[in-house]
Amino acid sequence: MTKNGILCQTNGRRVYLDPKNTDDTGINFVSHAHSDHLPSKNGGTILASLETSEIANLRGFKMQNHVQNLDSFSLIDSGHILGAKGLLFDDIFYTGDICTRDRGFLKGAKIPKCKTLITECTFGLPEFVFPKIEDTQKHVNELISDLYGKGIPVILMGYQLGKAQTLTQIFGHWGPLYFHDSVKQMNLLHQKFGISLNDGIGHTEAQRSGLLDKKPWVMIAPMMSSKSAFLQEMKSKYNAVTVGFSGWAQSPRFAFGRRTDYSIPMSDHCDFNELVDMVVKSGAEQVYTIHGFVEEFAEHLRKMGISAQPLREDSLDDFI
Numbered sequence: 001m002t003k004n005g006i007l008c009q010t011n012g013r014r015v016y017l018d019p020k021n022t023d024d025t026g027i028n029f030v031s032h033a034h035s036d037h038l039p040s041k042n043g044g045t046i047l048a049s050l051e052t053s054e055i056a057n058l059r060g061f062k063m064q065n066h067v068q069n070l071d072s073f074s075l076i077d078s079g080h081i082l083g084a085k086g087l088l089f090d091d092i093f094y095t096g097d098i099c100t101r102d103r104g105f106l107k108g109a110k111i112p113k114c115k116t117l118i119t120e121c122t123f124g125l126p127e128f129v130f131p132k133i134e135d136t137q138k139h140v141n142e143l144i145s146d147l148y149g150k151g152i153p154v155i156l157m158g159y160q161l162g163k164a165q166t167l168t169q170i171f172g173h174w175g176p177l178y179f180h181d182s183v184k185q186m187n188l189l190h191q192k193f194g195i196s197l198n199d200g201i202g203h204t205e206a207q208r209s210g211l212l213d214k215k216p217w218v219m220i221a222p223m224m225s226s227k228s229a230f231l232q233e234m235k236s237k238y239n240a241v242t243v244g245f246s247g248w249a250q251s252p253r254f255a256f257g258r259r260t261d262y263s264i265p266m267s268d269h270c271d272f273n274e275l276v277d278m279v280v281k282s283g284a285e286q287v288y289t290i291h292g293f294v295e296e297f298a299e300h301l302r303k304m305g306i307s308a309q310p311l312r313e314d315s316l317d318d319f320i
């Protein structure tokens with residue numbers, strides 16, 4: 001681990017995994033286009049999926065020297081968001097952000113065999129076990145139906161990239177259907193890649209046309225502060241109810257997962273049991289944990305008899 005992220009030096013190559021800044025001397029792998037995984041500048045070769053490159057461009061970072069394929073490197077679908085990949089090379093598998101659970105158009109990751117596994121553990125505590133997507137659909141559909149029966153509009157909230165598209169697909173049958181303008185823009189890019197998402201009107205156009213006055217309706221919006229001008233207007237003017245979707249929703253220790261009127265546990269990451277199952281399926285002889293509850297998850301794996309430790313700057317030499 002370096003200040004610039006993870007660096008693997010194997011077979012005379014320098015491979016940077018989700019670096020903060022790309023490096024001219026090596027191969028730079030970008031797992032997906034969430035802002036915390038995008039580099040801040042170009043340099044060297046950038047290995048990423050086409051979808052990640054296109055989404056990054058939409059978000060203001062145009063990848064130069066971008067390639068989708070390199071000999072002896074395999075991009076593995078990570079199931080996190082559109083275009084998200086893990087990287088398998090030299091018997092090392094780097095998961096990036098990963099989810100092994102099917103969610104709408106997103107299919108859960110299939111885990112390759114490897115000797116060394118570098119895995120995120122965002123939800124690496126036993127308290128994080130998420131409900132089945134079918135149970136979530138049933139619960140939320142019943143909630144929307146109840147609110148609709150009272151003439152109350154509903155705003156479904158999740159990350160602009162990833163969760164908002166899942167929400168569009170599994171709850172897009174409700175109508176009239178509106179989108180926060182930023183979600184509509186991201187949905188259009190998904191549709192360009194062949195993802196089947198119901199169409200709807202952006203909130204600015206809908207409001208300008210007086211459509212939001214005709215209640216009830218469903219809108220899909222990014223997760224945002226309850227103090228935001230947008231939400232305050234939606235609540236004061238239209239009496240809208242917010243339903244937030246977050247992996248942190250069920251934990252009493254993390255209040256930021258419950259910033260909405262209703263909070264539903266849903267994540268684009270593995271839950272604790274899925275993380276453990278993923279590690280076992282990989283057959284890895286050595287596991288390095290990153291991002292999240294790194295100490296706790298590594299300790300749990302060691303109790304299972306698996307060699308595991310958090311990846312720190314001083315532990316890099318153990319596997320390069």
